[in-house]
Amino acid sequence: MSLKPVLGLQQTQSLVMTPQLLQSIKLLQFNAVELEQYVSEEIERNPLLVRDESRSSEDQQPQPQQQSEAEIISERLDASLENLYPDDPGRHDTISPDLSAQWKSAGGHGSTLSDDDWNAESFAAAPRTLRDVVQEQIPLIFRDPADRFLALHLADSLEDSGYLADFDELPVRTGTTRAKLERILMTLQQNIEPPGLFTRNLCECLAIQLRAKGRLDPAMEALLDNLDLLARRDFAALRKICGVDESDLADMIAEIRALDPKPGTAFASGSSAPVVPDVIVRPAPDGSWRVELNEEALPRVLVDQAYCAQVSARSGKQDQAFISECLQNANWLVRALDQRARSILKVASEIVRQQEAFLTHGVSHLRPLKLKTIADIIGMHESTVSRITANKYMLTPRGMFEMRYFFTAAIASADGGDAHSAEAVRNRIRQLIDQETADNVLSDDALVDILKKEGIDIARRTVAKYREAMSLPSSVQRRREKKALAAQR
Known part of the structure; x- marks a missing residue:
């Protein structure tokens, strides 16, 4: 078999993704903020691209009819500043020569003031962060510089929620004993505002807030030690552990619900941007x-x-x-x-x-x-x-x-008609649960029967899945909670 070069013609198909085609695909999935950022970068990079400001300038142009009405009202009321303050020599639209010189020496570029020169944001105070609030109080709590140094290290370990992170690593990082850090931490917990900061778990956070209100009695301590039972709405077990009746337990639960489980979030500096509809x-x-x-x-x-x-x-x-x-x-x-x-x-x-x-x-x-x-x-x-x-x-x-x-999945119809949207079925399940009373709590099987009577063919496990996805508790937990709420009333 001899090997030699041979000329041949072959036809194939292949998808060639050019850079512009790839960028076009990215443009489709950009949201409004990402698209604006991308266009701004392209305008900076490309000198031939400019923004079309014609529409915005037309929107900002004052209406002549409104101007004429404003002038008519002003003439009728004669409310000019010269007439309101005839003896005030300082009421002028321009700055005096001396002040103008001072303005220019300070970096100003002109001697007239207009509405465009006034920027309220430059005078607005920056929002106070959790770190700012804590650092302002630490010098008032600790007089010893060494204690103050350790307190600032603890402040650096605060999460946005107000909880303390990595406390076990702080003795090695600060070169001090755990007992001394525990003493500094206890002092911070007892004196810092708002109560509940510098805690290591939810139970400790709630306990400090209750102690500040004078409500941390043995029954409340027992309730805080069994928050898992409270999450499961096992009120019978809680009454037995705390040694209280149903009315007292309802009052204790109401007090806990009034507390702030994350006291540090009140000083969160981040702000969510509003969603812009496309x-x-x-x-x-x-x-x-x-x-x-x-x-x-x-x-x-x-x-x-x-x-x-x-x-x-x-x-x-x-x-x-x-x-x-x-x-x-x-x-x-x-x-x-x-x-x-x-x-x-x-x-x-x-x-x-x-x-x-x-x-x-x-x-x-x-x-x-x-x-x-x-x-x-x-x-x-x-x-x-x-x-x-x-x-x-x-x-x-x-x-x-x-x-x-x-875009939602389809749930078959029980009578052979049109299918139902999964989102509509979830909404119907929520409506049925919201309409429950303490004496008539619907189980998942009861929900299935009601939905089938309404023409929705759905399995019990699907109802349970939708209910859990909406963070709705089981029928047993809902019954306990509704009875506790009824007892409060």
């Missing part, structure tokens, strides 16, 4: 639903063609290649953002069409829906619909919902 659904005059993109969630960018032509006329070959690449990337980004907006609108419109009964009547009419169903109807791939609906929100007359909320 799509807004409003009722139309003809009784249908109008689906619109939220312009606040869509960054508007343009290609600066004039600047591109100006720079191209004065650049050499090497610069021309750079400008051509920037122009290509800028045009691609504008098209990609437009395609992303069209795709979101197309998917959202079909979701609204499929879930019209939900918008009209509520969650009980939510239909089971799959990503593939939407993909087949609008002619997209299922993975594309999955990326579009990820981290996107829809504002409807019934509230704000993530787009994935409308």
Whole structure:
């Protein structure tokens, strides 16, 4: 057998993922915050990209009708500052020459003050953190510098909840004995505000708060030592352990519920950003639903063609290649953002069409829906619909919902009719449990019977799974809790 080179022609198919195609896929699954951050980075990187400020400037432009009305009211009332304070020489719109010089020497850039120069945020105090609150109190509690040093080390080990972390490692880290750290810790627990900080578990946290209120008696200590029984609503065992009757136990439980299990979270510095809807659904005059993109969630960018032509006329070959690449990337980004907006609108419109009964009547009419169903109807791939609906929100007359909320599994109908949405079934289970009384608590089997009478074919283990997913206790625990609440009344 001889080996020699041979020319041949072969046809194959392969998927080539270009960098721009990969970035287009990423753009689909970006939420509003991530998209804004990405566009800002591209604008800094590409000199040919600029923001379209035309719409925002039109929105900020004052209405001439409102201006004229304000001038008419001002003339009628004659409420100018000169008339209100005729003898006050300091009421001027400009700064005096001496103050102007001082302003410029301090870094100012002009001698007039306008509304734009006033920034209330620069005068607002920074939020106090848990560490700030603790460090302010430690010098007042400890006079010895060595004790103060150890107390500050304990403060560094505080979690955001107010609990103490890694206490066993502190003796090695600080080079002191455990007994001395225990003494410092006990002093902090007894004197620091709010009570409950510097504790190592929930029982210790609640005990310190009760001691501060003068309510830590032996019965309450026994209750705190058996919080697991309280979590299981085993009130009969708790009454026996604490040596109290049903009324006293109900009062003790009410006192514990009034305590703060995480006292440090009151000083949490982090703030959750509001969710910006990508799509807004409003009722139309003809009784249908109008689906619109939220312009606040869509960054508007343009290609600066004039600047591109100006720079191209004065650049050499090497610069021309750079400008051509920037122009290509800028045009691609504008098209990609437009395609992303069209795709979101197309998917959202079909979701609204499929879930019209939900918008009209509520969650009980939510239909089971799959990503593939939407993909087949609008002619997209299922993975594309999955990326579009990820981290996107829809504002409807019934509230704000993530787009994935409308895709739920199907529960078969007991009478052979249309299937029921799993989310609608969960909502029905919650409604039935909320309507319970102390004398009529529904077991999982009773819930199954009620749902089957309503045409929902569901197994008992599925009911238990849905109930546990909603953090709803079992029927035994609910019965104990409702009887305890009834005894309190």
